[in-house]
């Protein structure tokens with residue numbers, strides 16, 4: 166039984182049919198890549214999974230039960246956390262503040278909530294260490310960081326609160342080679358911790374390096390799912406571009 170399953174998902178933005186009748190599934194403990202050209206509907210699909218967008222039609226199943234995911238809170242309640250393409254970090258806040266943003270630890274003193282900053286720094290620091298992310302201090306502000314470090318903070322935030330599924334939208338885009346490899350190692354690490362991971366990427370080398378399966382999207386439809394062990398990047402490219410006669414469904 167799939168951990169998460171979407172059936173017949175459609176989504177229209179005005180004149181644009183971003184998704185039409187998309188099926189998607191994610192097994193427990195697997196890394197599923199979503200690939201496809203710009204505008205194929207990848208981000209829209211994960212936003213629907215994450216509750217950031219609502220689909221026009223279709224069914225969402227989690228652990229075999231139909232569920233209603235209409236908001237990010239609904240998805241979080243299922244243990245699903247998402248790192249979006251734009252990361253959505255608070256630039257002038259520090260690492261710990263970003264990790265706990267919106268879910269701050271507070272202690273009421275005479276009924277007035279006080280932030281437990283020391284604990285948030287300690288927990289953030291532990292979390293980064295456990296993810297093998299090196300950072301001098303959790304007091305560094307995010308705007309002073311490199312792309313890879315920012316990505317790490319965003320992933321750490323997702324891991325801190327996600328229990329089942331972590332979704333990453335193009336986590337290696339705009340990173341240097343060494344930082345890309347760190348993020349890929351982080352994904353492999355998530356898998357060994359029992360998370361299921363959905364990762365969108367344009368880099369097929371990375372996709373083949375970290376994923377178990379690949380869902381290919383083209384013009385708002387999911388046109389095929391392949392096991393990484395049973396396909397080639399050649400076949401995936403052909404599925405993405407639609408430039409082939411040998412497409413099997």
Ligand SMILES: Nc1ncnc2c1ncn2[C@@H]1O[C@H](COP(=O)(O)OP(=O)(O)OP(=O)(O)O)[C@@H](O)[C@H]1O
Nearest residue numbers: 178181182183201202203204205206207208209210
């Ligand atoms: N909020 C929105 N309002 C209007 N149109 C949208 C919105 N979000 C996405 N779209 C449109 O839906 C289509 C799918 O977009 P989406 O962002 O899902 O593509 P993508 O596969 O993630 O592309 P990329 O690889 O460039 O990130 C595009 O035509 C896009 O312009």
Ligand SMILES: [Mg+2]
Nearest residue numbers: 207208209250
């Ligand atoms: Mg996108």
